[in-house]
Structure formats: C-alpha cells, structure tokens
Amino acid sequence: MREYKILFSVLLLLILSNLASAQTITVDNSKTPTQLVQELITTGSCVQPTNISINGYDFGGGEKSFAWFDSNGSGFPLEKGLLISTGRASSAIGPNTSLLSEGPSSWPGDTDLERAINETNTINATVVEFDFVAVTNYVSFNYIFSSEQYLSNPGSNQCNYSDGFAFLLKENGSPSNQNLAVVPGTTIPVKVTTVRGSGTICPAANAQYFDAFNGSNHPTNFNGQTKVMNAEADIIPGRSYHIKMVIADQGNNLYDSAIFIGGNSFNNDYAMGDDRLIADGNPLCPGETLTVTPDYIVPGTLNYTWLKDGIPIPGYTNVSSPTYTINAAGVYTLVADIGTCTVRGYIQVEYAPITANNTSLSQCDINNDGIATFNLNDAVSVVTGGNSAMTVQGFYRTISEAQNQQNMITTPQAYQNTAGNTVVARVKNGFNCVAYATITLQVNSSVVLNPIPTVEVCDYDTDAQDGFNQFNLTNITQQITNNNTLPSGALIQYFASSADALNLTNPLPNPYSNTTAFQQNIYARVINTTACYEILQITLKVNSFSSNLQDENVPICSGNSIILDVGSGYSSYSWNTNPVETTQSITVLQSGNYSVTVTNSEGCSATKTYFVTTSGPPTITSIEATSFSGAANSITVYVTGSGSYEYSLNNVNYQSSAIFTGVYPGEYTVYVRDKNGCGMDTETAYILDYPRFFTPNGDGYNDTWKIKNLDIYYPNSQLYIFDRYGKLLKEISASGEGWNGTFNNTALPSDDYWFTLTLSNGRIIKGHFSMKR
Template sequence: MREYKIHFSALFILLLSLSASAQTISVDNSKTPTQLVQELFAGGSCVVPTNITITGYDFGGGEKSFASFDSNGSGFPLQKGLLISTGRASSAIGPNSSLLSEGPSSWPGDNDLEMAINENNTINATIVEFDFVAVTNYMSFNYIFSSEQYLSNPSSNQCNYSDGFAFLLNEIGSPANQNLAVVPGTNIPVKVTTVRGSGTVCPAANAQYFDAFNGSNHPTNFNGQTRVMNAEADIIPGRSYHIKMVIADQGNNLYDSAIFIGGNSFNNDYAMGDDRLIADGNPLCPGETLTVTPDYTVPGTLSYSWLKDGAPIPGYTNVSSPTYTINAAGVYTLMADVGSCTVYGYINVEYAPVTANDTNLTECDDNNDAIATFDLTDAVPAITGGNPEMTIQGYYRNLTNAQNQQNAITNPQSYQNTLGNTVIARVENDFGCVDYADITLQVTNSIALNPIAPVKVCDYDAEQDGLYEFDLNAITQLIRNTNTLPAGTVIQYFASQQDAQNFVNALTSPYPNTTPNQQIIYARIANSCSEILPITLTVTAFSSNLQDESVPICNEQSITLDPGSGFNSYSWNTTPVQTSQTITVSQSGNYSVTVTNADGCSVTKTYFVTTSEPPTITGIDTNSFSGIANSITVYVSGSGTYEYSLNDVIYQTSNVFTGVYPGEYTVYVRDIYGCGDDFETTYVLDYPRFFTPNGDGYNDVWKIKNLDTNYPNSRLFIFNRYGKLLKQISSENDGWDGTLENNTLPSDDYWFTLTFENGRIIKGHFSLKR
C-alpha cells in the first residue's frame, strides 16, 4: 500500500487553503473528454491514457454532467481535477444553498455499477473510461465522494438511501472487474451508508473517512463529503488495463451526488512498502533504520535519484541503485529516469519518540547502616514524564541485563540497595521502542528535631470559649526557623500521633482546635525520613470585658478615664503616649487605651469624650385656643444634650409639648449630664366651652384666664345667636356673668370674637347652662 499520496495531498491543499480568498469552487464545461482525462495524469508520466470516452447527460447550453473543477482558492481539499455527477456539473458550485435533484428519469443507469456495489435500479449515470499500459506493478489516484444524501437532520427512513459509484479496473481481455472505490483495508464500496459521520439519527459508519456535513457556507453545493480517499491496486507491468469510473443515482433521480477526482493524482509508480506512521501503528524506533527499495524496477532505467521532503539527498542523485537506508523521519521520494519519462515511488516515515528520564529515589536509613528499602515503582512518573504511552518493562542492576532482559529485579516494590545504589529501568512505548533510565538510590539519616514553644493565641471572642482557628502555615514557619531541614522537607499536621504515624487524616489550615483552651496536635516532618513533633496549641481568654464608652464632660471641667486595674500594661493614644492606668482629660475627643494582661493578650477600649454646657431658653411658642391641639414649643441654645419638662415634673427629650391644658406653666430645660439648667414661665390660653351662672361659686363667670397677662391690649366681644352684641370685655375685666342690662339671659349657645393687637382674630362659641 502507498498511503503517502493522501497525506501529502491533504497537507498541500491545507497550505493552499490558508491563502484562500474565493468562497466556492469553479467549474469549466469547455474541455473535451480527452483533455479531462489527460489532466488526471502528472506531466512527464510514463502512462498515456488511450481510448478515452465520457458519457453522461447533455443539459444543453454547454451544460453537461461532467467537467473540470478548480478549488479556486476556496479551501476545497482537492486543488483541481475531473468532476462527474448525477446532475449538472456546474450545479456543484457552492454555496450549499439548494437541494440538487436535476437528472431526468430518461437518463439511464449502469449495469456494471449495479453488479459492483450490489445495488439495482440505478439512474442518471455518468461514465469515464480509458485504457493504459502499466509501467510498474502499482497504480493509485485520489478522489472525494460528495452527496446531497448526506443530510445533517434526516428522518430515520432516509438513512438507507445511497447513490452509488465505482472505479472498475480490469486487465484487457479479462472479464473480471476490481472495484477500487472501497473502504481502505476492506471490500466495502464507499457510499453514503458505508462512510458517514456521527451526530444524526443515522448510524455512523467508518467515520474516520468522513469529512463533514456541510453548512450553507461551503465551496460546493452538496450536503456532505468524504475525506480525500485513495483508490489503489497492484497490477502487472507491461499489461494493458481498462478503467471505468461510474456514478449514478439509485432508485430515483432525487438527491444528486458527485465524484471529484484529483488532477495529476493518477499514478502508475513504484510500490515502496507501507508508510511507517504513528497513526498506522508502525513507526520506526529511535536509532532504527529502514532500507527501502521498490519491489519492481522498470527495465532500461537510466538512473535513480532520492529526495527527502522534496530536497535531493546528497550522494543519491543519478545513482545506479534504487535502494536507500532511511535513518530520519521524512517523506522520501524515489525518481527513476527511464528515458522518455519518470517513474516515482514514495514512502513516509515517522519515528516514535521514547525518552526515559534519569531520576533519584531517596529513602530513610533508620539505623545508619547505609541500607534502605526502596519502592522502585515510585520512580515511574519521573521516568516517563507522565506519558501514558510509556511503560516500565522491568528493573535491572546493570544496563547489560536491561538490554538482554535477563536477571530482572523480582521485588521492585521492596528493593534494598545492598548491591549498589544504581538501578536501570527498561522503558518501552506503545510501539515497542526501548530506552533506559538510571535510578540513583539515595539514603538519608533521620534528624533530631528541636521542639517549638507552645503556640499561644488570645481568645477575643465575646463567648470566650477557648476555641481559635490556627494558621498551620505560620506554625510550619516556626518549625523551619527552629530547625535546619533538608530541601524538599514536607510538614503536615495530624490530630493524633497514630494518624501522624499512619499518615492519614491530615489537618488543613486554618485548623480550629477541638479541645478548648489547650490541645496537642502532631507535625509529621518528612523528606525521606519522617519525624513526629508534638505541637501545643493554647488559647488564652481575655477575662475583662472592656467595651467602648461614651463619656460627657461639662465645659471648663475635666474627667478621669480609668479602664480598671489588674493589667500588666496600659498604653493611651495621647501625645505623648501615656502608660498610666488613668488619664485626666478636659477636651472632647476619642481616647483609646490598649491594655495587656499577664498572658500577653491585648485589647483596646475607646472613650468617646464629648463636652456639654448649660442650656439657655431663647424662646417659647405657645399654640393656644386649639383645645386638645394646644402645645408649647421651647427653643434653647447651647452645645449640650438637653431634656425638657413642664413644671419640673416629667422630663422628655423632645422640646415640643402637645395636648397642653390652658394655664400657667414653668418650662424647665436641663443638660442630661448635669451641666446646668434654665426655666421660664409661659401661659396656654383657651376659652371655657360652657359656664353655669347659678350663684354656687363655680363657673359663675365666663372668662378667658391669663388674657390680661399675655394679651393686655386684646378686645373680647360676646354675641347671641342672632349676632346681637351682648358684652364687650377688656383683658382686665372679670368676665361675663350671663346678664344683659342686669337681666338674666336664658340657657343657650353664645358666640365671641377675640381680637389681638396684631390683628389676629379668634372666633368661637360656648354654652350658658342654668
């Protein structure tokens, strides 16, 4: 088999696609069948096609079911070549925006195709035929199968439809046909049902050879396509062969399909043996060589030349031998000059890397005899670099044994270095390639550890529960500062000594102690040797509950701030800093003191000192003649915090008194911190709602009390219900006794008008009851 042509073509087209500017392929209907077939052969080929015919359907106007195509910079995987279709060749031009079902029902199918792919009822066949004389014993060409039947969202009843095609080869004179359009390594014909990707309701088949379900933005107007496939066959040099390439719809003329055959890809060249590729599972191993020579040589060959990756190999140009020994990865080409033409051979070679890394293993010598027990399998990750494709095939005491695979170490998981401190690991990759790694065995001695002082913290929580979250990383640093530890030493913590010894249930940081006030945990300090160090964790309570406090002082006075006794030290935030238990201050501000107890625990208390001064009443507003809405509002000046009272009885923080009864009041204002007070008399006026002039000494006169005091210049007029003026009363008058000109007036409602000096007028009515 010659697989290189597929890989090289795909790489070549990929490079072309990177510079693509157009979006679709182009199609040329103007070429003759002879021109179309000749373009399948490379220039200088030793094979010349003869008896060329192409039959298909002529749609008129120059439109046929066959034509040449060009990728046109669109990224289509084949650069150019021959296109044969079950519809118009020109309809293959993208984008994929319409469903192609173009051939008429009168356009026949092909019997040879039906026999080759075991189908029937074919229709709309396009056929390419030609003859050639074999020069070598191998031939091949590249193609892509595209079809509208590659539906990205089919229904289940559409999964079994498939147009068919075949590439039929037979030696002229022989009735037997060989179909070259098959799934590689099988005799399964390539079609929609045998090469299909996953992702739809239809089952996938040989998906590694399927390219894609095409979206609307595609260089062709087909719904899907295969990858670039390779049709190949072994043939007999000097014999004449006939090629028939045929494609047809199956069952009906719906859902067209096409074959794109690569230009310059028809080759009758040397078979050089299988490519040696990682993907194929047969690469070469590092240091391995491969001698290649064609299994057939053309008689009369003048000379041979070898190329690697397209460049001539020095010393192997125009030589007499076709044999070459490969010792490096690359694509190798053999060119045979047979005079009038050139015959080629190709082989692609890859090397499977296998790199075993030398490494060290270190174990602890617990009795200082320089002997320790090693688990050699611990070296696997370092040797293989974590590469799952590499495995250790055995451990040996020397390289010779490893190379000959003899005298392997039988106890690699419990190996003692009694016979030396070097072990050889034999490493193989998935392809049987071998490398070797040195494992150096190092023995270390245990070290004596210096203990660290108990780790003390202060419990500042309100609960004072003796619990705290300890920073184990900080403890690790304490251990390192107290001890000289080898590089790579790992420190972990455990709640019990047994857990530390068994290396289970490691603690994480931060660690909340589970035993209040004091608990011992265990540090496991390990490199190759492991030591266990007890660590005492102590949580000290701060017994005094010092809370921030607001403190007032009166103007021009001072106060002593005292957090209390029993602390080891005090530090005030004054300038300069004071360290006494108490300080005396006379100005407002925030004064903080940090106190420290005997366990070194500290807490800070802040005094918020504010100054205060006596109040001064600056005004009183009374709302009179409003019944239950009567009120008194007091206005003061001063920087203190004040409270207010009527008649020095009940104090309130509001300066407004509501629901005040008529009468005389002494308004008191005082500083809540005792820095002074002030008072002033005021009156709330209102008129009586009734009076009873019956001579019993109670309510015999209707009068507005304190009117002369607050409003000496006011005037008061009393009327009956008909608006007759009955009485005019001055503010100093004793009121109205319910008579008019010494005549007693009856029980009734009466009205009044009160006019103040500022023009304000209050009107109302009251009842006279007998």
C-alpha cells in the same frame, strides 16, 4: 502509501479555505475527453492513456455531465481534476443553495456498475474509460464522492438511499472487473449509506472517511462529501489494463451526485510498503531504522534519486540502487529515471516519542553501614516525565539485564544497594518502543538522635481497662525537639514500622490509638532537606488499673453506721467529704453519694462512687387472706417502713412480692424482712376452705366434716348441711365439732352432700362434698 499526499493537500487547502471561504469551485466545459483524462495522469508519468472515451449527457450550450474543475482558492480539498456527475457538471458550483435533481429519465444507467455494486435500475450514468499499459505493479489516484443525498436533516425513510459509482479495473481480455471505489481495507462500495458521519437520525458508517454535511456557504452545491480517498490496486507490470470510472443515479433522477477525481493524481508508481505513522499505530521507535526498496524494478531504469520532504538526499542522487535506510521522520520519495519518463514511490515515516529520564534517589543510612533501602517506584514519575503513555516495565541492576529482561528486581519498593549504587529502569511507550534510564542511588549518613523516655498515658478512654488509648503525637514531637537540635522547619512523621518510616509510607494519624494493648513501639522519621536523621524508636505505654473500680450501691440501716473501703495498694486517696478525707476507708452515718479518687503508683487516677441508701425494719399493718377459692386462695401482706423488703411463709423461701397465690388451707406465719438485714416482722394468717370428703368409719382420722379455723375469722357464721334432695340434715356452729354423717343418730349412706355457709360479712358460700364409709 499515498496518504501523505492526501494529508498535505488537506492541510494546505484548509489554510487556503480560511483565506477565501466565500469562494466556490469553477468548472471548465471546454476540455475534450482526451485532455480531461490526460490531465489526470501524474506529470512525467510513464503511463500513456489510450482508447479514451467519456459518455454522459449533453445539456446543450456546451453544458455536459462532465467537466474539468478547479478549487479556485475556495478551500475545496482537491485542487483540480475531472468532475463526473449524474446531473449538469456546472451545477456543482457552490454555494450550496439549491437541490440538484437534473437529467431526464431517458438518460440510461450502466449495467457494469449495477453488477459491481449489486444495484438495479440505474439511470443518468456518466462514464469515463481508457486503457493504459502498466509500468509497475501498483496504480492509485485520489477522489471525493459528493452527493445531495447527504441530508443534514433527513426523514427516517431517506436513510437507505444512495446513488452509486465504481472504478472498475481489469486486465484487457479479462471478463472480470475489480472495483477500486471501496471502503479502505474492505470490499464495501463507497456510498452515502456506507460512508456517513454522525449527527443525524441515520446511522453513522465508517465515519472516519466522511468529511462533512455542508452548509449553504460551501464551494460546491452538494449537501455533503467524503474526505479525499485513495483508489489503489496491485497490477502486473507490462500488462494492458482498462479502467472504467462510472457514476449513476439509483432508482430515479432525483438528488444528484458527483465524483471529483484529483488531477495529476493517477499514478502507476512503486509500492513502497505502508506508511509508518502514529495515527496508524505503526510508527518507528527511536533509534530504529527502516530499509525500503520497491518490490518491482522497471526494466531499463537508468538511475534512482531519493528525496526527503521534497529535497534530494545527499549521496542518493542518480544512484544505481533503489534501496534506502530511513533513520529520521519525514516523507520519502524514490524517483526512478526510465529515460523518457519517471516512476515514483512514496512512504511517510514518523517516530514515536518515548521518555526515559535519568534521575537519582536518596535515602538515609539508618546504621551508617553504607546500605539503605530504596523505593525505586519513587523514581517513576521523573523517569517517565509524568507521561501516562510511558510505563516502567521493570528495574534491573545493569543495562545488559534491562535490555535482555533478565533478573528483574522483584521488590522495587524495598531495594537495598548491596549490588551497587545504580539501577536501570526499562521504559515502554504505547507502541512497544523501549528506552532506558539510569537511577543513581545516594546513601546519606544519618545523624544519631537522642532518645526520649517511654511515652506513658493512662487508660481513660473506655470503661474496660483494655490497654488501648490515644496518644497526642504533637506532644511527642515536642519531646524529640527538646531532646535534640533540629534545623528550623524540620518535620517529624510517625510510622508503625521501621520499613514504613524508611520508605515514608503509611504515616500514622494524629492523635494515634495504639494497636497493641498496653505497650507498642512506633518509629519517628525527621524529614529535612539539609540533613539525614536516623529512625527513632519510641515506646508507647498504656497504664491501667488492675482492680475493679465499678460504682457500687450500699445500704445503711437506720441509726447505724457503715464503713466504705476502696481497697489498699494505691498511693493516694481523696474522698468527696467535707472536710476531704485521704484514707483508704471512711465511716458514714447517713445516706448519700460518696466518691473516692485513687491514684496508683504510675500516676493514673480513677474514681469510684458509693450510692448509700438508708434502710429500716418492716411493720406488718394488715394481712388479707382470700379463702374458699380453691387454687385461687391467696395471702396479701401490707407493711410500712423505709427499707426494701422480701416476704416468706416459711422463713426459708423469700420473694419480693407481698402476694402469695395458690395457698393451701391452714395456719401460716407470715415473715417480712429487710433485704439489707435491717429487721424483720411476723404475723399469723389463716386460709379457710371446706374439705372435699370425709370418712366417718371410726378410725379416728377424718371422721367428721368441718371447716377448720372458721371460728377464728367468722365466729358468727352459719353452716347448714343438706342431702341431695335438699333436706336439712345438720346445722353446725363455727366452733362446733362438725358433722359425723348421721341424722337422728342414724348413719347416712355414702353419697354427695351439700352445704350452705353464710359468713358474718354477708358472703354466702355453697358447695358439696362426699361421704365415704
């Protein structure tokens, strides 16, 4: 309610401070307590202070702890007023070049202050007191709290110290006080610790009410101060009140503080309601009115006068009604003439700006039926003027529907003008103010475009013929341009759907890869400011080969020929022969790489390469048999030849390896053949091993013990048989009949017997076998 006066004073005096920044406040010690208090009261006010007293400390020579101050053009935010301090009042004069810690420890504190702000041990108190009779139901005044305890570079142990002050108001006869020196909207007493800015190690608190940490070039000699603050209270008209303004040091007499109370600011005026300001978040909306009237009428009021920005409002001078309806921004003052005095009320009003610009959208009529599809969201930036504080709440078909928020258009991105060629946008700002903008929908007839043939490409981009490929849209643009007469500078864009083309959303990249295999439609939109063109459908087709044209390895037998046939069904063939052959197949006589390029009926070409390698029959040069090794018996075959060979011991099961392992004793035919059918060679091989037992029982089966085929590989070998005691029982030749289990024609018993075999290559093999009868 009084903020406009604070704001006006701050702005005015900040201007003055730029002109006289080197000046300081002045202090007048000559005024009496009565004069000091009376000059606090607003000029013409109906308030008459009585029982005035000011108690502080007399430093002698006319110097006291209280005095009248004047800003002296220095830029100090309050122009003049009463200064009360915990030290010498005149020491408050700037610049801020010394630390004020004045006043003796014998100078007492104030118990009322201690109770009000919950502190103890106060000293150096200065107290201003007076009574007044309330004329209205509201009282207020301005003040600044300054203190040496606002340190710009404090230590951590200095963050919790603060002198205390209070403005204690009570109805006379009442035992309780109300402290008006509180953080706005709270009951927290204003102190260094509760109103402090950031920038030091001490935590900030309610920083919006803190002015500054002062440098040396300051109008006062204090380290910092609050902004101009407003002490206010609701009171009962006709009642007598007592106010006590008190400040004191807390704990000791160090680091003085002061209260600057604005002269001519003590008001017992009308309460007119809260200011309606953008900064407070409660401005009026454009077109909105505010009817104001004081919530109390002073008996005996003669007339009322309303002023706007200090100028009387025509028709509202000396009227009988205190009510006024505000419809424009400004500072409004109500002056009530009581006869011997005046009572005033104040309110400041601001209007929140809102942007809602009318605009138009144009769209092409793709079939010339007068109906087009519009993206209403395209109008938002123009409607709101690009102001991010403005939002479009929705689009409606009529202003009535927009005002009542009925039947909002649910798909503004695809709106057809079937219900008319205008829509209304409902716009809201950050203060919930609403305005409306009309959007005119312009439907433009479309020029019919000549179509172009299906755009065909061959599937060259992957090994698999999957029907996907890239299309050069620049080439398509050239075809459209060649088929149509377009204005200079016309731009053609491409889209995956006609809806995207209509709304100019999601244009396709260039080059573009189709997303539907083999065939897909896309849509071209000619963008031009002088004409509207229909959306042109374009068919994309990917041609590919249905046959498999994978490269192939082909063998050829030495001295033979082979036919390479790529298959029928192609419109042309071209072989890399010399001279070039153009037939479906060719006959080749030697190895090499033969490539053929074929072209199908759709004009797509592909190349296949035959890797022809020569192959020939094998020749077995030797066979190595590993015998007398049990499960480790093996056959290794050695061959020569130019082919790729495989091996077998039975001409049925073939293997790529020339080594056979785990071969049982016996006679084998070794087969070696060319994998490509270019010939075969064979040879006999033997695996030797001794029997593990024999049964000489005369049944004609396994009656003798001998090593088969020993005479073939080792005809000169020597074989000796022993009993368990090492007695030689038989010497057998490689070609002999073997041993029948007798010694000196006497049948020996069933038992284990031992042998020693010495081969012609010097190898000695020893083992044992069983005889079972």
